[in-house]
């Protein structure tokens with residue numbers, strides 16, 4: 001494959017460089033999308049006492065039962081219930097001492113301050129409708145392990161376990177640099193020989209739900225001084241993503257600019273289509289390690305390499321142990337041609353059961369990319385396949401942000 005790494009080889013080399021972000025405390029309710037930097041143990045038990053799971057009566061003995069009080073959620077009865085007695089109890093309220101079961105109100109008759117079983121009902125068995133103390137989690141128990149992605153349920157669990165703040169990995173500082181003489185920042189002010197710089201904003205939109213906004217630098221013209229200046233502006237970043245200038249043309253200067261800047265090239269060129277001229281480099285400077293991803297400038301190549309490299313790198317840096325996106329196998333709606341020596345990621349349109357490739361597969365075609373909702377993964381050297389065969393696809397209709 002003439003100097004090209006395979007995709008798994010290239011991803012493995014990149015992950016070996018992933019700058020693992022240190023832990024930082026955040027308020028638990030703000031931790032959505034962050035990965036835990038250490039295990040969390042419960043500071044309290046849930047429930048902290050035996051609670052009723054239903055509205056009814058906490059009873060003692062065989063009945064009928066004299067109604068002697070009430071336990072509401074947040075306002076326990078505060079005394080013992082003796083044989084032949086009961087109290088009114090609500091869902092989530094503390095069970096009183098002396099009662100181990102709840103008779104739900106639908107199965108009870110209340111008359112003259114006495115409760116009895118409704119016609120045809122039998123005495124509830126012990127522990128019926130009672131949530132015992134600590135059954136969800138007990139004090140000291142590890143409830144969430146390091147590396148867990150915090151979502152709504154995990155936030156609720158950590159709060160319920162008594163944690164106002166939790167330790168998560170810091171978000172990496174990221175800069176995105178557009179490079180190319182033809183690029184213009186303001187889309188309305190474009191001459192015939194120019195194009196709007198759309199890649200940087202696209203990449204930012206892809207990584208934003210993971211890591212917030214990146215610093216957007218450029219567009220930087222195709223000369224080494226301008227590139228050096230652009231890189232200097234990003235020198236406090238953990239990750240720098242460039243787009244454009246990655247290939248072999250006379251004006252493709254990113255690789256040289258990186259060397260001049262003191263970065264060391266890890267690899268250049270991956271056997272994927274689109275995205276072949278991807279380069280990865282690192283720079284150690286002032287005690288800081290920066291990983292640089294040089295994405296190819298064709299917009300679809302930038303998108304695909306951001307999806308396959310930049311987003312997984314960011315997830316890994318933030319503490320995700322499985323940072324790669326997940327594929328699913330679905331049925332090809334049409335025949336697909338054989339592939340060459342590069343693994344192909346076709347822009348696909350899927351209805352969930354079947355998938356067809358977008359009509360235009362050129363790596364500059366933004367219309368086709370915007371119409372696609374998945375990437376069809378066709379391994380290098382695959383024979384042609386028939387409609388009805390299965391293919392692996394990666395969902396991108398959520399902006400390619402989360403592994404699915």
Ligand SMILES: Nc1nc2c(c(=O)[nH]1)N[C@H]1C(S)=C(S)[C@@H](COP(=O)(O)OP(=O)(O)OC[C@H]3O[C@@H](n4cnc5c(N)ncnc54)[C@H](O)[C@@H]3O)O[C@H]1N2
Pocket residue numbers: 178179180182183195196197198199200243244245246247248249252274275276277295296297298299301363364
């Ligand atoms: N002789 C060869 N030529 C090319 C090869 C090759 O192997 N031999 N590889 C091709 C492949 S594959 C790709 S992909 C491109 C990538 O080239 P670059 O990374 O150097 O990208 P540029 O030349 O700078 O730009 C390509 C294309 O994309 C547009 N572009 C660039 N940046 C942006 C941006 N920020 N926003 C929107 N559009 C952007 C640019 O105007 C060009 O049209 O090289 C092939 N050539």
Ligand code: MOO
Pocket residue numbers: 272273274275276277296298301363
């Ligand atoms: O690899 Mo390029 O990204 O085919 O267009």
